[in-house]
Each structure stands twice: as C-alpha cells, then as structure tokens.
Amino acid sequence: MAVSSLAVHLDSITKRFPGVVANDDVDLRVEEGSVHALLGENGAGKTTLMNVLYGLYEPTEGVVRLDGEAMDFDSPRDAIDAGVGMIHQHFMLVDPMTVTENVVLGNEPRKWGGLAVDRLASRKAVVDLAEKYGFDVDPDAAIEDISVGEQQRVEILKALYRGADVLILDEPTAVLTPQEVEELFAVFEELTSQGKTIIFISHKLDEAMNAADDITVLRDGVNVGTVDANATNREELAELMVGREVLLDVDKPSVSTGSSALSVSELTVRDERGVVAVDGVSFDVREGEVFGIAGVDGNGQSELVEAVTGLRTPAAGSVAFDGEDITRASRRSRIARGMAYVPEDRQERGLVMDYDLVENGLLGKQHDPAFAPNGRIDWEGTYEHVTDVIEEYDVRPPDPSASAKSLSGGNQQKFIVGREFSQDPEVVVASHPTRGVDIGSVEFIHEQLLDLRARGKAVLLVSSKLDEVQSLSDRLAVVHDGEFVDVVDPATTTEEELGLLMGGESVGTVDAAPARGDDA
Amino acid sequence: MTDDQSDAGGKDGADDQSAAGSEAAADAATTEVDDGDIPSWSESAASKIVTASAKERVFISVAAFLASVLVGSVLVYLSGLVVDCTSAGFLGSCYNPFLVYYFLFVDPFIGGFNVALVMKETVLLLFTGLSVAVAFRAGLFNIGSQGQLVLGGLATALALIFVAPLAPGGVLGTLVLVPFALLVGAVFGGLYAAIPGALKAYAEANEVITTIMLNFVATNLAFFLISTYYQDPESGSVQTVAIPEAARLKPIVPFFEGAQFSVLALLLGVGLVAGTFYVLANTAFGYDVRTSGLQAAAADYAGVDPKRLVVSSMTLSGALAGVGGAVYVMMVMARYRTGVPALGFDGITVSILAGNNPLGVIPAALLFGVMKAGSLSIDFSLGVPKQLVGVLRGLVILFVAMPEFFRLLARYTPYGPDADRAVATDGGDDDA
Numbered sequence: 031m032a033v034s035s036l037a038v039h040l041d042s043i044t045k046r047f048p049g050v051v052a053n054d055d056v057d058l059r060v061e062e063g064s065v066h067a068l069l070g071e072n073g074a075g076k077t078t079l080m081n082v083l084y085g086l087y088e089p090t091e092g093v094v095r096l097d098g099e100a101m102d103f104d105s106p107r108d109a110i111d112a113g114v115g116m117i118h119q120h121f122m123l124v125d126p127m128t129v130t131e132n133v134v135l136g137n138e139p140r141k142w143g144g145l146a147v148d149r150l151a152s153r154k155a156v157v158d159l160a161e162k163y164g165f166d167v168d169p170d171a172a173i174e175d176i177s178v179g180e181q182q183r184v185e186i187l188k189a190l191y192r193g194a195d196v197l198i199l200d201e202p203t204a205v206l207t208p209q210e211v212e213e214l215f216a217v218f219e220e221l222t223s224q225g226k227t228i229i230f231i232s233h234k235l236d237e238a239m240n241a242a243d244d245i246t247v248l249r250d251g252v253n254v255g256t257v258d259a260n261a262t263n264r265e266e267l268a269e270l271m272v273g274r275e276v277l278l279d280v281d282k283p284s285v286s287t288g289s290s291a292l293s294v295s296e297l298t299v300r301d302e303r304g305v306v307a308v309d310g311v312s313f314d315v316r317e318g319e320v321f322g323i324a325g326v327d328g329n330g331q332s333e334l335v336e337a338v339t340g341l342r343t344p345a346a347g348s349v350a351f352d353g354e355d356i357t358r359a360s361r362r363s364r365i366a367r368g369m370a371y372v373p374e375d376r377q378e379r380g381l382v383m384d385y386d387l388v389e390n391g392l393l394g395k396q397h398d399p400a401f402a403p404n405g406r407i408d409w410e411g412t413y414e415h416v417t418d419v420i421e422e423y424d425v426r427p428p429d430p431s432a433s434a435k436s437l438s439g440g441n442q443q444k445f446i447v448g449r450e451f452s453q454d455p456e457v458v459v460a461s462h463p464t465r466g467v468d469i470g471s472v473e474f475i476h477e478q479l480l481d482l483r484a485r486g487k488a489v490l491l492v493s494s495k496l497d498e499v500q501s502l503s504d505r506l507a508v509v510h511d512g513e514f515v516d517v518v519d520p521a522t523t524t525e526e527e528l529g530l531l532m533g534g535e536s537v538g539t540v541d542a543a544p545a546r547g548d549d550a
Numbered sequence: 551m552t553d554d555q556s557d558a559g560g561k562d563g564a565d566d567q568s569a570a571g572s573e574a575a576a577d578a579a580t581t582e583v584d585d586g587d588i589p590s591w592s593e594s595a596a597s598k599i600v601t602a603s604a605k606e607r608v609f610i611s612v613a614a615f616l617a618s619v620l621v622g623s624v625l626v627y628l629s630g631l632v633v634d635c636t637s638a639g640f641l642g643s644c645y646n647p648f649l650v651y652y653f654l655f656v657d658p659f660i661g662g663f664n665v666a667l668v669m670k671e672t673v674l675l676l677f678t679g680l681s682v683a684v685a686f687r688a689g690l691f692n693i694g695s696q697g698q699l700v701l702g703g704l705a706t707a708l709a710l711i712f713v714a715p716l717a718p719g720g721v722l723g724t725l726v727l728v729p730f731a732l733l734v735g736a737v738f739g740g741l742y743a744a745i746p747g748a749l750k751a752y753a754e755a756n757e758v759i760t761t762i763m764l765n766f767v768a769t770n771l772a773f774f775l776i777s778t779y780y781q782d783p784e785s786g787s788v789q790t791v792a793i794p795e796a797a798r799l800k801p802i803v804p805f806f807e808g809a810q811f812s813v814l815a816l817l818l819g820v821g822l823v824a825g826t827f828y829v830l831a832n833t834a835f836g837y838d839v840r841t842s843g844l845q846a847a848a849a850d851y852a853g854v855d856p857k858r859l860v861v862s863s864m865t866l867s868g869a870l871a872g873v874g875g876a877v878y879v880m881m882v883m884a885r886y887r888t889g890v891p892a893l894g895f896d897g898i899t900v901s902i903l904a905g906n907n908p909l910g911v912i913p914a915a916l917l918f919g920v921m922k923a924g925s926l927s928i929d930f931s932l933g934v935p936k937q938l939v940g941v942l943r944g945l946v947i948l949f950v951a952m953p954e955f956f957r958l959l960a961r962y963t964p965y966g967p968d969a970d971r972a973v974a975t976d977g978g979d980d981d982a
Contacts, residue, residue, distance in 0.1 A: 362854075364853075365853045378845070379850070382844050382845045383845065393848065396838065402837075
C-alpha cells in the first residue's frame with residue numbers, strides 16, 4: 031500500500047449518451063497494489079465508468095491511463111491485452127464444462143500445430159495459477175457442481191490467466207454468503223500482495239469500508255469524493271452517496287401483534303424437477319409482525335413463497351389465511367382476499383416488460399371491481415392510481431406512459447413495491463423487496479414495510495440481505511436446504527451466527543424460541 | 551462477454567448465473583439509465599424507428615410494399631425476356647411490369663364487379679385473420695382456423711337446411727335465419743377450437759400439432775357426412791342442397807349486383823374487428839389474454855388461470871373462424887360444398903401482417919383481397935402465367951412481413967438508433 035504509482039488513472043472521463051450524461055468529468059486514481067471501492071447508488075454511473083475502463087464504451091471526453099500511459103481501447107479485447115480484466119456480476123461460465131476448460135476458454139494452449147487443445151498444458155497452467163495465488167479450486171470439477179464462491183474464483187482465475195493486472199469486479203458480493211464474502215476479501219489481499227490492483231463496484235457501505243484501501247463515491251455521474259477507507263465512517267459515506275443525511279438504522283417501534291394472519295403448517299413443496307425444495311416447514315405470521323426468512327438463495331425460499339402466494343401447488347401441508355384454509359385457493363382469490371406480493375423476479379413476474387406503467391399498474395388488479403367494474407377496465411382511474419404510485423415511490427422517469435423495460439431495475443422494483451403496498455393488503459409477502467434498489471429508496475421501502483406492520487398487517491419478508499431481514503424482522507427463520515434451521519430473535523443474534531445457520535449449521539447458543547408466543 | 555450487466559430475468563438464484571450471460575446481453579439493449587428525469591433519448595428520431603409508432607409502422611409498410619414492387623418488376627421483366635411471344639412489346643420483354651402491377655393493384659378497384667370480388671375475399675379473411683390474431687395475442691398458434699371455419703360452415707348449412715321448412719320467408723326469414731346461422735357457426739367453430747385448447751391446457755398437447763391435425767379431421771368429416779348422408783342428389787359434386795333463399799346474404803347495394811358479396815357481411819366483419827379490439831384493449835378478459843400472450847409468468851402472478859385462459863381464448867378464436875364459415879356458406883356458396891378455399895391458412899398470414907392487431911386485420915385482409923382479385927384479372931387480360939403472379943403476391947407479403955429488416959436498414963443510416971445508446975448503468979443489477 032505504500033506504493034504510490036498509479037495503476038489506473040481515469041483522467042476527466044465524461045461519457046454522454048443521447049440525452050444523458052452518465053459520467054461527468056470523473057477523475058479516478060487507483061494506486062497499484064491497492065483495493066479501490068467504487069461506491070454509489072443505482073444509476074450513479076459506476077458500471078458505465080468501469081465499462082469505459084474495460085473498453086466497452088469509448089469516453090466522450092477524457093483519457094484512460096494505465097501506468098501513466100494513455101490508452102485507446104476499441105473493445106474489451108484491447109483492454110484485456112493491456113492487462114485489464116473484468117468480472118461481471120453474473121458469471122460468464124459454461125456450466126457443464128470443467129474449471130480448467132472455463133479458465134482457458136478462448137486462449138487454449140494448442141498442440142498438433144494448433145489443431146487440438148493441449149489439455150495437459152491447460153490443466154497445469156490452471157493448477158500453477160491457483161497455487162500462485164493460493165486459490166482452492168478443483169481444476170477438474172464441473173462449474174455446475176461447485177459453489178457460487180468457487181465459481182467467482184474461477185472467474186478471477188480466468189482474468190489472471192489472460193494476464194490481468196487490474197481486476198474490475200462488478201458487485202462481487204451480491205451472490206455470496208457472509209463467509210464467502212470473507213473468503214473473497216482474503217483473495218483480494220493475496221492478489222494485492224502480489225502486485226495486482228483491484229477495483230470493485232458496490233453499493234454496500236460496510237464491505238467497501240472492510241475490503242478497500244480507498245473509496246471513491248459517485249453520485250449522479252460525478253465523483254463526489256475519494257476517501258481513505260480507514261478514515262471514514264458509514265454516515266459520511268451514506269451522505270456522500272445520497273447527497274443528504276440517511277437514517278441507516280431502522281427505527282422499529284414496538285407493535286402489539288394480533289392473531290395469526292398467515293399460518294403455514296407442515297408445508298412441503300416440490301420444484302420443477304420434482305425435487306423436494308421445501309420440506310415440512312411450519313410458521314405463523316401474526317398481524318403487526320414482520321416474519322423474516324433469511325438464507326442463501328436457492329434454498330427453497332422461492333418455492334415456499336410461490337406456494338404461499340398460490341403460484342405453486344404444495345405437495346403436502348396447508349396454508350391458512352385468517353384461519354381459513356387456502357392451500358388450494360387460486361392466485362386470483364388470494365389477491366381478492368388482500369394478499370399483496372412483491373415477487374423476487376420483477377422482469378419475469380412482477381412486470382410485463384412490453385406494457386407501459388399504466389398497464390402494469392393494473393397487473394393483478396384487473397378483476398378488482400375498483401379498477402374494472404363489470405369487467406370493463408377503468409383506464410382513467412388506473413392512470414391516476416399509477417400516477418400516485420409513481421410520485422409516492424419516486425419512480426423515475428415519472429412518466430406513466432413509459433414502458434416497464436425502459437426503467438432501470440431499481441425503478442422497476444420501486445414501482446412494483448408501490449403497486450403492491452398501495453392496495454391496503456391484509457398480508458404482504460415481500461420477496462427481496464429492495465433487491466437492486468438504491469440506498470435512499472431502500473430506506474423508503476423499509477419505512478413502508480414497517481408502516482404496514484404498524485397498521486397491523488402481517489408481513490412475510492424473504493431476503494438474502496442479512497442486515498435487512500435482521501433489522502426489520504420481529505422473528506427470523508433461517509432456511510437451509512428447504513428446512514428451517516432455526517427461528518431466532520434477530521435482535522439478539524449476530525451476523526456471524528446467522529451466517530453459520532445459513533450454511534446449515536445449528537448454533538447451540540442461539541435461543542431457538544420465537545420472540546412472542548409459540549410456533550404453530 | 552462484452553455485455554453490460556442488467557437484470558437477468560432468471561428463475562432461481564442458483565440457476566441465474568448460467569443464463570445470465572445471454573439474457574443480460576438481450577436485456578442490456580432495452581435498459582436505460584435512470585439518472586435523467588425524462589428519458590429524453592427516447593424522443594430522438596433514432597429510437598422512434600425502433601419503437602415504431604403506428605405512423606412509422608405505416609411508413610415502413612409502404613416502403614416495404616414499394617420495395618417488393620421494385621423487385622417484382624425486375625423479375626417480371628426478366629421472365630418476359632426468356633419466354634417466346636409474338637410481340638415482345640416492352641423493351642424486348644414479353645411482359646410489361648407496369649401493366650402487371652396495374653392489373654394486380656389498380657384494376658381490382660375499377661367497376662362494381664371487380665370491387666365486389668375484392669370485398670368478398672377481404673370479408674372472408676377478416677374473420678379468419680381475426681381468429682388467428684386473437685389466439686396469437688393469447689400466445690397460442692391457432693393453425694386450425696381452417697378446420698374451425700369448415701366445421702362452422704358445415705354446421706351452419708345443415709342447420710339452415712333443417713330449419714328451412716319451419717322458417718318464414720322474406721325479410722322476416724332473413725332476420726331470424728341469419729343471426730341463427732351465425733350463432734350456429736360460432737358455437738361449432740368455438741367448440742371445435744376448444745378441443746385443442748383443452749388438450750393443451752390439461753394434457754400438455756402442443757396446439758400447433760393438434761390444430762393442424764384437426765383441420766384434416768374437419769375436412770374429411772365434412773366430406774364423409776355429406777357424401778354419406780346429406781348429398782345433394784341433383785349434383786355431381788359433393789355438396790348439400792341449397793340453403794333457404796331467405797338465409798342468403800345478398801349484395802343489397804345495386805352497385806355490387808350479381809356478386810357473391812354482401813355489405814351486411816362487411817358490416818359484420820368490421821363490427822367484429824371493432825368488438826375484438828375493444829375486448830382486448832378495455833376488458834379484464836382482454837387484459838388477461840394479452841398478458842398471457844406477452845409474459846405467461848406475469849399472467850400467473852396477476853391471477854390468471856392459465857388453463858382456463860387457453861381454453862377460453864381458443865374458443866373465442868374458433869368462434870370467429872366459425873362465423874367466417876357461416877358467412878362463407880350464406881354469402882358465397884348458398885350451400886356447403888367440399889373444397890373450401892384455404893381461408894384459414896391465409897388468415898395466419900393476414901394476422902401476422904396485421905401485427906396480430908385486430909385493427910390491422912382490415913388493411914391486411916384488404917391487401918390479400920386486392921391481390922386475389924388482381925391475380926384473376928391478370929389471368930384474363932395478360933398472358934402472364936398465374937404462377938408468376940403467385941410469386942409477385944408472395945414477394946409483397948414477404949417484404950411487408952419483415953418490418954424488422956427495414957428497421958435494420960435504418961440502423962445503418964444516420965437516422966438509425968445510436969448503437970452507443972445508454973445501456974444499463976448498475977441500475978439494473980440484482981443484489982443476489
């Protein structure tokens with residue numbers, strides 16, 4: 031860290047798109063051998079800036095300098111040749127192929143005059159590389175058989191194999207468990223100790239402070255400051271990011287809980303392949319309570335939520351709404367009873383991408399007499415409703431006639447949350463309600479969730495963001511492999527303990543009793 | 551691997567990674583930064599071509615039409631060079647492209663008889679085009695409009711023959727028999743389409759296969775029933791006896807006298823177009839249909855029962871084709887005769903040309919009607935083989951049916967969309 035030569039210097043980069051300035055005169059200096067975090071809200075221009083560095087975009091103005099030398103990248107190929115590697119948030123790996131095959135893909139060692147891939151040389155190259163940087167990966171394992179954390183290391187190996195000296199990681203921690211995040215940060219240290227430079231994009235304050243040496247904050251395409259990670263604090267960073275003071279800790283007033291609004295008993299659900307994804311799960315969500323479900327994605331949360339909301343028929347067990355059995359009730363009747371649902375997949379389920387916001391505002395309510403009396407849609411009423419949602423939830427652009435696909439992910443999410451919360455539901459099922467949403471809006475969505483709770487609604491909250499489920503939930507179930515490992519009091523459980531539970535390990539020290547009353 | 555990261559619409563977290571690469575690429579093109587208050591880029595001339603509004607769609611269609619005429623003219627001219635004829639009148643070619651296109655597109659509009667011929671074809675295609683379009687909007691490929699039309703027409707003819715002795719004559723008879731016949735056609739066409747609908751919903755049978763097969767069933771069933779039980783004893787061809795005079799749809803307007811065309815049928819067709827458009831755009835059922843067609847998963851989320859929707863939209867689609875069959879029987883044949891023209895199959899092309907929009911079915915059906923009538927007059931008036939005319943018709947449809955090609959062309963002009971358009975910033979990213 032004492033090294034002071036600049037590995038990367040983005041010199042006054044401006045990137046304009048028709049009608050939008052994504053980066054406005056941004057200056058970014060990254061020292062060689064350091065970890066640099068690029069922090070900002072959605073749409074702040076972080077990814078655009080990194081795409082300029084990676085050769086995907088040509089800057090409108092400004093110069094990219096590597097080791098002091100001005101570069102002119104026409105494509106990522108040029109950037110890779112110059113030693114810049116980028117690891118995207120969604121991995122670019124071929125699932126059935128082995129680690130070795132994936133790493134060398136496109137740059138395979140050849141034999142027989144270039145006619146065949148030299149498998150032995152490939153494997154040796156990968157093993158050597160892994161050894162050099164202390165990576166623990168099996169070169170012969172298929173990608174589909176290894177964990178997400180390992181897949182990420184394969185991506186890093188791939189970049190290193192191509193000779194990267196500067197590694198760009200786009201939201202690298204989004205898909206990892208807390209333990210895997212720790213491992214990733216250890217990898218960062220190993221890499222920087224061998225002279226590599228790392229830039230990672232994040233909108234999480236804590237991980238930027240933990241892992242980075244320097245933090246640059248972008249807001250609305252402008253560099254609002256580069257700070258030393260050791261000399262800053264969360265409040266300062268949050269204020270830089272949002273441009274105003276942000277309430278980071280959720281203020282959760284106590285609410286007296288009522289009777290059980292949603293009761294799930296011995297629920298078993300199979301996934302598309304017929305494999306048991308949820309295995310005999312029971313819980314109650316009471317009025318005025320947020321019941322959280324934490325866990326690494328893919329441990330049965332999706333199937334559980336689908337069974338509760340009526341999108342999937344459970345194999346066994348029952349679901350009751352206000353004491354009435356709705357296990358077999360249609361999705362439409364559940365909507366009519368007042369079950370709001372923020373789906374985890376906003377682009378597949380939550381929105382029709384080709385509809386404008388007015389039409390999307392009707393989604394799920396097209397048979398509601400308030401919106402479609404006698405089966406005839408009241409478009410004007412819908413339009414007004416949608417205008418209100420857009421305004422209240424700060425959906426940008428504030429244009430009801432904009433198509434859903436023209437909105438950024440965060441704004442799509444805000445629109446769905448607004449639509450679902452604004453219909454005075456009895457029970458809210460929120461699956462990853464703040465996924466991809468910027469910090470200012472996260473705060474607002476959390477307030478709305480707690481407001482629903484305060485009004486005596488029952489909230490089932492599923493999220494892979496630990497801080498979110500921890501701060502909002504009254505009781506928190508940790509799911510692993512389709513079963514509840516434990517139901518804990520989030521106030522008295524540490525993140526480390528939750529992390530272990532998410533990995534499927536029971537922790538003896540955690541009080542297993544629910545906060546109030548008993549489980550069904 | 552050069553695409554930006556945007557929200558990959560994957561299913562479960564674990565599956566996301568594999569699919570994300572390609573999906574992100576596709577999504578990136580449609581995602582926009584959210585920094586600006588108003589998506590001002592969308593107002594640029596460029597993106598208007600891509601998100602073509604009605605006006606531009608018309609413009610593109612006209613351009614496509616002219617391009618097809620240009621290519622076809624060259625083809626006609628060259629063909630005329632290689633055939634033998636007594637007088638190679640046009641620049642050494644036997645065929646004059648100008649005359650050919652004159653007869654194909656202008657002559658059909660001259661004179662009552664010609665116009666009636668155009669309108670007859672157009673009206674019949676309105677029903678089948680609409681039928682296919684409705685199914686398309688629900689995400690279903692109804693290849694079976696032909697069979698539904700055949701069965702609807704057959705049922706109409708037989709029902710009319712059965713009730714003929716009971717029905718009053720004259721205007722009163724028309725007022726009773728025509729609605730009755732349309733109802734019979736709709737019911738039988740609808741029920742016949744409900745079969746593949748139910749097979750898809752409850753037995754996961756692909757509707758493309760089942761509807762194609764049911765076309766054969768309908769045609770051969772009609773042949774069997776008529777030849778065995780309902781054969782007109784005075785005729786050599788396989789047909790029923792004539793339907794009662796009162797149930798025939800007559801030209802009404804003197805201008806069309808003597809043609810197999812009725813203004814009444816045209817009004818019915820246009821009325822159904824307007825009605826279908828209204829239902830799709832402004833009713834809860836129409837919203838369910840459109841949502842299912844665009845994004846089945848979102849329709850599930852919105853509480854649409856996918857099985858019931860498949861059956862109901864197929865039934866509606868079949869009913870429209872069945873009405874077409876009833877009109878065919880009452881307006882054209884005055885009986886049921888085997889060998890019904892391929893109205894249902896042309897309906898597929900009409901629907902696609904119309905962009906599956908009910909309103910678009912009107913110009914698309916008209917284009918078909920004009921070209922059918924025009925082919926006949928070319929046959930009469932010029933010595934151009936009808937196979938070559940068939941090629942010209944095919945070219946027109948080919949060009950008009952590929953607006954994407956013209957948008958692609960626009961991309962290489964200064965008016966094309968900016969390839970460097972604002973692709974997602976991290977705004978589209980998922981957290982997990």
